[in-house]
Amino acid sequence: MEVKEVFKGVYRIDRRLATLNLIPGMRVYGEELITVNGREYRTWNPYRSKLSAAIMKGLKNMGIKSGADVLYLGAATGTTASHISDIVAEKGSVYCIEISERSMRDLLKTCERRKNMLPMLEDARLTNSYAYDVGSVDILYQDVSAKDQADIFIRNSVFLKKGSFAYVAIKSQSIDVSRRPESVYAEFISKVSMHMKLVEKTILEPYDRMHLFAVFQKPY
Numbered sequence: 001m002e003v004k005e006v007f008k009g010v011y012r013i014d015r016r017l018a019t020l021n022l023i024p025g026m027r028v029y030g031e032e033l034i035t036v037n038g039r040e041y042r043t044w045n046p047y048r049s050k051l052s053a054a055i056m057k058g059l060k061n062m063g064i065k066s067g068a069d070v071l072y073l074g075a076a077t078g079t080t081a082s083h084i085s086d087i088v089a090e091k092g093s094v095y096c097i098e099i100s101e102r103s104m105r106d107l108l109k110t111c112e113r114r115k116n117m118l119p120m121l122e123d124a125r126l127t128n129s130y131a132y133d134v135g136s137v138d139i140l141y142q143d144v145s146a147k148d149q150a151d152i153f154i155r156n157s158v159f160l161k162k163g164s165f166a167y168v169a170i171k172s173q174s175i176d177v178s179r180r181p182e183s184v185y186a187e188f189i190s191k192v193s194m195h196m197k198l199v200e201k202t203i204l205e206p207y208d209r210m211h212l213f214a215v216f217q218k219p220y
Contacts, residue, residue: 003036007062009087010044010055017044017052019086023113028082042086046207049080050143050169053207061199061215063165064139067091071137071159073124073152074098074144077106078117084141085114095134097122124152127159134159140166145174150191157195163220166196169204170212185212192216 004012011018013034018041025040027033032043046053055062064070066089075081075096085094094117098104104121111117122130124144140160142153153168160166170188172181189198196216204211 001034001036003041006055008065009089010062011041013041013043017046017055018042019044019083022086022089022116026113028110029077029079042083044083049083050204050208050211050213051080051141051167052083053204054167054202054213056207057202057204057213059200059202059213059215061165061217064088064141068138069093069095069136070139070141071095071134071156072097073140073142073156075107075119076100076103076143078110080141080143081107081117082110082114085117088116090116092116093118095130095137096120097124097130099123124156127155131159136161138164140164142166142168145171147175149175150188153192154195157218160218162218164218165199166216166218168192168214168216169208170214172210172212181210181212185214188212189214 001013006012021040021042034041044052046056064087068088072081072094075098081094081096096119107119111119120130137159170185172184175184196218199215199217201214204213
């Protein structure tokens with residue numbers, strides 16, 4: 001098998017994406033483990049992870065790297081967050097904000113082994129409740145289902161260091177099911193662009209319907 005690094009910490013094995021497993025032998029969501037030249041990789045399913053889908057669709061700006069501190073809004077059970085955990089490795093941190101107690105139960109199981117994943121049962125709208133623990137971060141990543149996704153994104157950008165990247169999966173059906181997705185995306189981007197610069201965007205189909213993945217950069 002040929003292993004090619006497409007971004008720092010992100011690999012392509014044949015036609016599949018993968019990350020180097022931080023905890024060898026441990027699966028998070030039933031993903032396949034592949035060993036090549038003594039190194040164990042976790043396959044990264046683009047149908048289960050919007051970041052993986054965005055990479056498959058040609059994402060150009062990947063600021064998530066070893067040693068980075070990431071604020072992850074909407075970590076759910078930890079699928080994508082665990083791959084980010086692989087990428088940032090031991091010297092990085094993933095602050096996992098999740099509002100659902102049910103999802104948090106599964107997330108906690110993953111975080112028990114992955115010490116660089118820090119679970120927080122919090123509402124991402126209430127930034128003051130976790131501001132002290134988070135401080136400033138290198139990356140903001142958001143994947144939440146809410147009508148006020150743009151407001152949540154803007155509010156949490158206060159934690160982002162100047163010049164750093166912010167990633168967001170815009171879910172049109174969660175914002176307004178009665179409007180055309182293109183209209184919802186345009187409104188979201190217009191609102192956020194008052195605070196951060198749009199760097200790139202891509203529709204996630206066929207991996208996710210009615211989702212736009214966007215990358216912003218906080219001004220210096």
